[in-house]
Amino acid sequence: MQSEGSLRERLVDAGVELVLSEGVSSLGLREIARRAGVSHGAPRRYFPTHQALLSAIAGRGFADLAQRFADAVDEATSPRAQLRALACAYVRFAQERPGMFELMFRHDLLRGQARAAGEPRLRDATLPLFGRIVELIRRRREQEGGGRRDVPAEETAVALWANVHGLAQLWGWGSIGLALGEDDSPQDGDRLDRLVTALLDAHLGEADA
Structure with a gap:
């Protein structure tokens, strides 16, 4: 049994x-x-509710994403290079697992309280990932300069995350290729690198700043 x-x-x-x-x-x-x-x-x-089961399934997605973050980052590289790696890993995760990506960020699950006994709230799974972004932005400012120092690192992290998340969603919907007049291939690493560079430049300053 x-x-x-x-x-x-x-x-x-x-x-x-x-x-x-x-x-x-x-x-x-x-x-x-x-x-x-x-x-x-x-x-x-x-599971007390259907929502609680969905939260547990989405929790697996956050665990997968966290592992991808760990695998993508070389701690010996600069904070900016690590942020680039995390952003690319995030978009690729959304490309490869669109159903899971959609489930993970459903507001009713992230904000809801219904969960199995002993299960953490789903939104708590996002906090370590967000905290890592904040820390890298702080280190970028301390070690390399660049970006707007008058904006708290947490706010810069939210803006950067929102932009990367939007990029992931728009790519999944086929909107990126439509806007650029190109095929929307999820395997187009060059395009992803260019777009992530543009996001990092906007929030952190250019690489040689």
């Missing part, structure tokens, strides 16, 4: 597989239960 914990994880695993292959609209309780090989009422034993 499987433990309560393993059955719970099986439900989350099934939800992750569904959102990656079929998108957010596929994440009905019955379909998740069917994919997990349990009765349609089983999810309620582990």
Whole structure:
């Protein structure tokens, strides 16, 4: 007999597989239960609401993104270079996992309180990622100069994150290629580098500043 914990994880695993292959609209309780090989009422034993299960699935997405951040960054490089790597990793994550990316930033999940016992709030998963951006912006200012020092690092981080998130969404919608009159290939690394450079220049100053 499987433990309560393993059955719970099986439900989350099934939800992750569904959102990656079929998108957010596929994440009905019955379909998740069917994919997990349990009765349609089983999810309620582990998650108080449908929203709580969706939050647990989205939590896996934040864990994946955090690992990508860790893999992308070379701590020996400059703060600006690390911010570039994080921005590129963020956009690529959105390109490769659009369903999960959409789920992770659903306002009802980020702001909601419904979650399984012992589960942290989903929005708390964003705080370490945001804190890392703030710290790199502070280090950029201290070590390299550039950017507007009269704007708090936290506000610059919010503006930069908003721009990178918008870039990720617009790219996913096909709007970037339309605006530039080019094909919208998610594999276009040169275009991503150019756009991320423009964002960093706008918020941090140019590389040689």
